[in-house]
Amino acid sequence: MVGQGKARKAAGMILKMVQEGKIAGRAMLFAGPPSTGKTAIALGMAQTLGSDVPFTMIAASEVFSLSMSKTEALTQAFRRSIGVRIKEETEIIEGEVVEIQIDRSLTGATKTGKLTIKTTDMETIYDLGTKMIDSLSKEKVLAGDVISIDKASGKVTKLGRSFARSRDYDAMGADTRFVQCPEGEIQKRKEVVHTVSLHEIDVINSRTQGFLALFAGDTGEIKPELRNQINAKVAEWREEGKAEIIPGVLFIDEVHMLDIECFSFLNRALENDLAPLVIMASNRGMARIRGTKYRSPHGLPVDLLDRVLIVSTKPYDEADIQQIVQIRCEEEDVTLTSDALNVLTSMATQTTLRYALNIISCAHVLARKRKAEKVDVEDLRRAYTYFMDEKRSVQWLKEQQGTLVFEEIGDEKDVMDTA
Numbered sequence: 001m002v003g004q005g006k007a008r009k010a011a012g013m014i015l016k017m018v019q020e021g022k023i024a025g026r027a028m029l030f031a032g033p034p035s036t037g038k039t040a041i042a043l044g045m046a047q048t049l050g051s052d053v054p055f056t057m058i059a060a061s062e063v064f065s066l067s068m069s070k071t072e073a074l075t076q077a078f079r080r081s082i083g084v085r086i087k088e089e090t091e092i093i094e095g096e097v098v099e100i101q102i103d104r105s106l107t108g109a110t111k112t113g114k115l116t117i118k119t120t121d122m123e124t125i126y127d128l129g130t131k132m133i134d135s136l137s138k139e140k141v142l143a144g145d146v147i148s149i150d151k152a153s154g155k156v157t158k159l160g161r162s163f164a165r166s167r168d169y170d171a172m173g174a175d176t177r178f179v180q181c182p183e184g185e186i187q188k189r190k191e192v193v194h195t196v197s198l199h200e201i202d203v204i205n206s207r208t209q210g211f212l213a214l215f216a217g218d219t220g221e222i223k224p225e226l227r228n229q230i231n232a233k234v235a236e237w238r239e240e241g242k243a244e245i246i247p248g249v250l251f252i253d254e255v256h257m258l259d260i261e262c263f264s265f266l267n268r269a270l271e272n273d274l275a276p277l278v279i280m281a282s283n284r285g286m287a288r289i290r291g292t293k294y295r296s297p298h299g300l301p302v303d304l305l306d307r308v309l310i311v312s313t314k315p316y317d318e319a320d321i322q323q324i325v326q327i328r329c330e331e332e333d334v335t336l337t338s339d340a341l342n343v344l345t346s347m348a349t350q351t352t353l354r355y356a357l358n359i360i361s362c363a364h365v366l367a368r369k370r371k372a373e374k375v376d377v378e379d380l381r382r383a384y385t386y387f388m389d390e391k392r393s394v395q396w397l398k399e400q401q402g403t404l405v406f407e408e409i410g411d412e413k414d415v416m417d418t419a
């Protein structure tokens with residue numbers, strides 16, 4: 001990432017507190033002009049936290065869905081951001097297959113068999129039933145394979161070939177993985193850890209085809225009674241040491257798009273026992289709070305602003321812009337001449353950074369048209385004449401002097417309100 005030193009340091013501090021489990025139920029607000037890296041910092045935070053800590057990213061306008069209420073959409077987002085790490089012990093059989101012997105009846109309907117399995121210390125013979133024989137044949141288990149069998153589910157996992165069989169060239173593919181023969185006892189107890197979000201637990205328990213509803217995305221409304229039961233059960237597991245709660249992060253982009261009802265809900269939800277860290281981003285200054293006549297900083301009610309830690313992002317300076325442009329060119333596989341890079345940097349300071357980044361690929365097409373390897377100043381100039389930026393667009397509208405349709409808005413007060 002480039003620039004925004006203060007905001008990134010603040011995000012780093014918050015991350016440290018999240019990893020230590022100290023900051024659940026708090027809120028942060030990234031406030032700054034458009035294209036100053038608010039969303040980029042949030043994405044950086046998500047990657048730093050890793051896959052184990054839940055990170056949910058929503059745009060505020062997603063809440064206004066016709067299929068479910070606003071509060072339900074926010075509750076689901078909150079519960080997606082809280083993970084439950086469930087520990088369970090399973091018994092597994094692990095060893096090297098010495099021999100598999102399968103006997104079929106004359107009709108072929110019933111199968112019986114014996115599996116001889118060994119570790120460095122011991123060897124055992126197991127009797128096999130039809131289901132187990134099918135599992136072993138599906139995994140193509142042969143003598144000399146090192147396998148692991150979960151006793152509870154009967155799942156067979158092939159870990160690789162034994163080093164002792166590394167000279168059996170005929171039974172070997174190019175991608176064969178060799179492993180050591182396991183040591184100790186054949187039957188072992190192993191601790192398995194699963195991490196699921198509270199929302200996934202809600203969905204699985206809320207309907208008959210719950211597990212499939214996760215893939216279909218059709219979760220619908222979930223009853224509060226069910227959620228209370230799940231909260232009680234998770235609290236019970238927590239006390240017994242079976243489960244651990246991982247408060248994650250909920251990132252709400254364009255938070256000023258929420259209305260007063262959602263803000264009231266957020267205020268209450270942050271006080272719950274099970275609440276994640278809520279990070280919000282807004283590019284508004286003094287703006288009207290949706291659903292009211294009142295204006296407030298960043299479009300958020302004052303009582304919510306009082307709860308949040310506000311981090312400001314500043315517009316980039318020229319050196320940062322130049323670095324961002326270079327990174328974008330590498331991403332898009334475009335080469336700029338040094339003059340073009342300087343022109344593009346000054347263009348970004350006069351117009352907007354996003355406009356300058358969008359012009360890169362257009363200028364690249366123009367450069368290829370004149371069979372040039374690098375994008376030069378003339379390509380940027382031509383692209384600049386073809387595509388308007390926001391300031392020139394406003395200027396052009398003034399020059400049109402009312403020739404466009406539906407231009408009349410009303411008096412000055414209405415203009416200010418819409419702005």
